[in-house]
Amino acid sequence: MSQLKEFLGLLNHSFRNLLPIILVVGVFQLLVIQQVPEAWLGMVIGLLVVILGVALFLHGLELGIFPIGKNLSNEFARKGSLPWLMVFGFSLGFAAVIAEPALIAVATQAETISAGRIDGFVLRVLVAVSVGAVVALGILRIILGHRLHWYMIIGYLMVVTVTFFAPAEIVGLAYDSGGVTTNIVTVPLIAALGLGLAVSIRGRSAMIHGFGLVALAVMVPMISVQLYGILVYSFGEAAEVATVLPQVSDSSASIPQGGSHAGVGGILLGMLGDLIEMFRDVLPIILVVLGFQYLVIRKHIAHVHKVAGGFVLVIIGLYAFVVGLKMGLFPIGQSMAEQLIALDQWLFVYLFAFSIGFATTMAEPALIAIGHQAEEAAKGRLKGNTIRLLVALGVAVGITIGVHRIISGDSIHYYIMGGYALVIVLTLLTPKDIIALAYDLGGVTTSEVTVPLVTALGIGLASQIEGRNVMIDGFGLIAFASIFPIISVMSYAILAERLARRRSTSRA
Template sequence: MEQLRLFWIMLRGSFGDLAPIIAVIAFFQIFILQQMPDNLLSVATGLFIVAVGLALFIQGLEVGIFPVGENLAQEFARKGSAFWLLLFAFLIGFSTTIAEPALIAIADKAAVISNGKIDALVLRLTVAFSVGFAIALGTFRILTGHPIHFYIITGYIIVVTLTFFVPPEIVGLAYDSGGVTTSTVTVPLVAALGVGLASSIRGRNPVIDGFGLIAFASLTPMIFVQVYGIVVYASGNGEAIAAVAQSVSEHVEHSRTVGQQALVLLLELIDVIKDVLPILAVIFFFQYAIIKKQVPYLRRIVFGIVLVILGLYAFIVGLEMGLFPIGETMALQLTEQDNRLLIYLFAFLIGFSTTMAEPALLAIAIKVEEISAGKIRQMVLRIAVAAGVAVGIALGAYRIVAGDPIHYYIIAGYIIVIILTYFAPRYIIPIAYDSGGVTTSTVTVPLVAALGLGLATNIEGRSPLVDGFGLIAFASLFPMITVMAYGVITEFSAGRTKTQHKEEFE
């Protein structure tokens, strides 16, 4: 009965989260494009399924994923073995990333567009290894208590330096790779690991030290993919792996054909289970083989994991039924319009609305409000992040239309992040860094990638490989700026309030 009541609360919240997306689509369809979608019933049904899936997913996180992640972190802290903890962190990062649907989609697209120059499997392995390395490095930072900004700023300097040596074809892809690594399931588990570890070590603050692992997972792939790009384009052996791109292309076409049949629903459920299984395998192996303890409240944990799988499955099915088709159609229709301002407005609004409905962001925002004892409100944090994504995607769309090199924008953004780091309150910095990784997940990545590639394909003089990638990087960068700005403004306002109260008292 309690679980049903909790589900009803989650469901109402889900419909509230989807309201901005529905409003944006309705506004553009009625007032801008002045036509109703052909598949209106399918769109409405899909959005309803998305709401149900989102509610089940969040309930499953609360019941299963968060508790098991925090319990593992605490057990590792008690065991006192840094080796096993760092190995666990690496395997969680690697196993969850190699099967990440968003990464698979981007890697396949890159292989096809580059005519086999970029190998999809090698790219996925490169990114997965980098994420495993990132989670291990972030865990090491929590153990040592080092300030996070030393690591992150050093990473930005490496990214910026490498940019000047990387072929133009790889720059946008490398920047995007940092945004597609953090999946809807990975983010909550990694966040629970970091918070649980920081809570278990004396002298660590869960807010200041617990967050930040996702930021590492968003940063290191950019470095690794840039190095991979330098090696690939220096070797010039594109013909040798052209067959890989062809087979990928045929596989994508085959999937599209199968997708027209009812069997696709079963295949998608199997895909979701396959995405979750590596995470469960790593968790239960370390729980029983290394820590050698039973999982507490096992039935409750299993129930929560089942809810996560069902919720994520319903969420994906609903997106494919309702949101993706109309989003891609609208992107194409807008590129055919003469008014470029409509493209920027659509990019801004779709960025804001999809981010507000992003499950990974919602999961992190819930955890932030809980750990900060209400000091950081989940709704305010989500609005700040969504505003950053909206500005980032709109600016990224302008960059594609104008044909400007992406690295000028990204480098300028990193400089702003570095400057804000020294003015923002300490408690907001790891959360701000993490916010760049949680914005680009299940909802945002496919729509944003479709918009970028659609613009680059339909605008004369633009290359899909050089110009089409990069929007996800904008969507990851600008939330860091808006969240740190939110922290600066909050602290400034609190300081002014204290000063006024002091003057009134005197």
């Protein structure tokens, strides 16, 4: 009975996470566009499938993966074994990201649009290896007691330098790949690992040293994916890039068909094949937690049947999520882009972008969790609601500017390089105990629901506006959603510190 209550709570949580998108889309459809999309029934069913898939996925994590992951982190921290901690950090980062739903969504879109030139699975493995390596580096940073700001300044200087040489087709995708690495799985696991280590080591501060693993996990994939793009687009003949995404006309078209098989049997066989693929995607995280549990810690798992059930729910939830994406969120993003452009009033496009960015971020569960942890670590100096408001405004402004870039046809290079140049300057001016938190907040702003919708919106705009290339102009909105929250939080921290100094000076 308690398990049922917990699942219903997660179902409610999943619905509340999706509700802001439903409200924003509903208001624009009824009051601005004043018409209903043709394939609205398939979209509604897709949204319901997404809600169910996310709830099953989260319930599976709570039952099977999180308890073992937390137990392993505590065991290694207690033993104080640096090599095993770093190996575990790498393995945990890799395994969590390779199964990340939002990364699967972006990689699938990239492979489709690039006509196979970008390999979706290779992209995911590359990002996962990058995150694993940087989590291991972040653990070493916490143990050595290094502050984060020099890591981030040097890292983003590398990002900007690589961007200067990267082909236009890969830049937006690279930044989006970095932005989607920290989500349902990675944020709770990685943030808990960093904060747990900082608290357990004498002389370390939770605010200064505990935060930052999420920020590093966002930054490094941006470099590696751009290097991959330089390699891919420098050798061999370019395939013709698709300019319009395949449209989903009805719900049956969205369900995997299993190759050439016909009828219900073929559909069921196709679904079974995709479930097996999902098991392959989740297998790394299963192998990591079980391998370290039995081979390194050498302890049996308590409640094995519950853990096994959790792994099964993770696989089924991932499958439902991907099917729901194809049926609901991707078509909604493309449909809204087409309908808003048809109005021939760009103001409504900007308003929609701002509203989606603000509404979805305020409801983002990972942001709420990080805000709560920051409020506790700062001992009341920071308020969780203030953090959420600053980040939501940053995301809303960022997505709006990103939409303007697509509409105007400007090169993403200058926006991204300028944005991170500003971040580097602000890093030098921001109070040191806020820097790591600000970077982490830039990495938790894009949820498993927001990412597919925002990605589809960008691709929809690029495919509908004459003269735009979907591969060059369609990606990048997620990157803007990651940069501007860092700017808004750092700017607020600088302003608050200066006001506090002025007040103390006037009192003296």
